[in-house]
Amino acid sequence: MDAVFDSVSVATTFRQTLKKAGVIFCPISEAVRDHPDLVQQYLGSVVPISDNFFAALNSAVFTDGSFCYVPRGVRCPMELSTYFRINARSTGQFERTLIIADAGSHVSYLEGCTAPMRDENQLHAAVVELIAHEDARIKYSTVQNWYPGDAEGRGGIYNFVTKRGACRGARSKISWTQVETGSAITWKYPSCVLEGDDSVGEFYSVAVTNNHQQADTGTKMMHIGKRTKSTIVSKGISAGKSNNTYRGLVRVLPRASGARNYTQCDSLLIGDACGAHTVPYIESRNPTAKVEHEATTSKIADDQLFYCRQRGLSEEDAVNLIVNGFCKDVLKELPMEFAVEAQKLLAVSLEGSVG
């Protein structure tokens, strides 16, 4: 467990157990000092400083974050987790995360975010880079619960994060799972660059917006290697006066023969003042590629609510049950204890959205 408060890493525990396995897990500020070769080789190699405005800002000012290196053939003996919190007023958080999984290694990383209530807006502009070598697997799970602002849309975090993973080696796999319930505005597209042949990218997302929140999230799957595969499952839930957008790009480059993508985007609307938007881009430059996109939009139907209430559930419990059912395909990708947490968070985020 690594905890980052206001961009300063305060504690990294279990370091001894990890050290025995050869896993390096430490604040990135220490990694710069103790493992300069690794940092120099990989930092900025997936998200270059010129990538976008917020990545440039982060690259210029970041002070800390988490660093993880899993050596060749090692299965990381525990789930690694980092907990982020913004405490200070009128400040930004610019943490940097770098995870390297060497050939044949496996690692699962969890990230949780919270921030206390503030009237003014705060900026979170993180950069996360993942590198998976041959046969390596990285599973990266996020439960994001930054302060969303009040019911009138005052305050809240601007969550502008650049997350990208590179599947450098053959048969490598990077899997992003996110549950996004917080922040006033979220712009976030955890992506996979599928360079290695037969490499696999996955993106599982639940984004909930209520009141005046705006979430614009999705992924980019860049198919470069042969027979690369990607799966995108996005569940957007909008309530109140919020807007929830899935924005995604599946790009198949000429060399990526036999590339496969499957995308499923489902939107659930609660009430009649919210919006759900789906903006899928598909660019295929290889005739052997197969790209599928399915999308649905639905409302929680009155007859579903009545059915649940006739069985004894309160209206709020009924909404939670239906929403959790709607998100099941994504929540089951989360590590067990996180899934329970995420379910509770969904309930809290949608409190008072019905009736």
Add this chain to the structure above:
Amino acid sequence: MLEIRGLFAAIEDKPILQGIDLTVPQGEVHAIMGPNGSGKSTLAYVLSGREDYAVTAGSATFDGHDLLTMEPEARAATGLFLAFQYPVELPGVGNANFLRTALNAQRRSRGDSELDAVQFLKVARAETKRLAMPEDMLRRNVNVGFSGGEKKRNEVLQMAILRPRLAILDETDSGLDIDALKIVADGVNALRGPDFSALIITHYQRLLDHIVPDHVHVLAGGRIVRSGGPELAHELEAKGYAGMIAEAA
């Protein structure tokens, strides 16, 4: 005991129920028969608290509780169960999870202790077995991908697990083959006892061969036009609704 007095109800200003008087004492099973559009389903929905219906006059009490002022979930907690004519699908929601959440919500509301997952599964599996239903019924998502018959059987399974004191079956027999019909009937008959009453809404007499009612009522034009014993269902089968309603008028 269910007591309905002078009940009028409308949907979108269109009057449907036009003065229903009906008493179902505890321990009795009553059948309500009637042609399409006579108000049978409306009665079921009004008693269970569906919002689309406006009660314009009259009262309905169950064991002294004024049903018409209660939320649907509060009515459920007093022991009222509606087997839906068209059971609703809940994608991603497992049947067992749904039923345990419902049962515990009811128990909480009655001040009883909640059942944990193990205790609940024991009860649920026993009921599933007793009703000769496949055990995967509990694992599947609520009514998703169920055939028409399976949906109706699932209603009966839910009823068996929730153990209501007043069950309203809204055309639970429609679309069932004879084997499924028997399962539904067995489910109701198993619950029969001094602390259970039922209102069975049906078009056809055949369900009443398996669940023999204490009383039969004929509903037409939003009113009960005739009441009698089980033999009334047979008479109805012979004369047809038109004949009987003409006689009653």
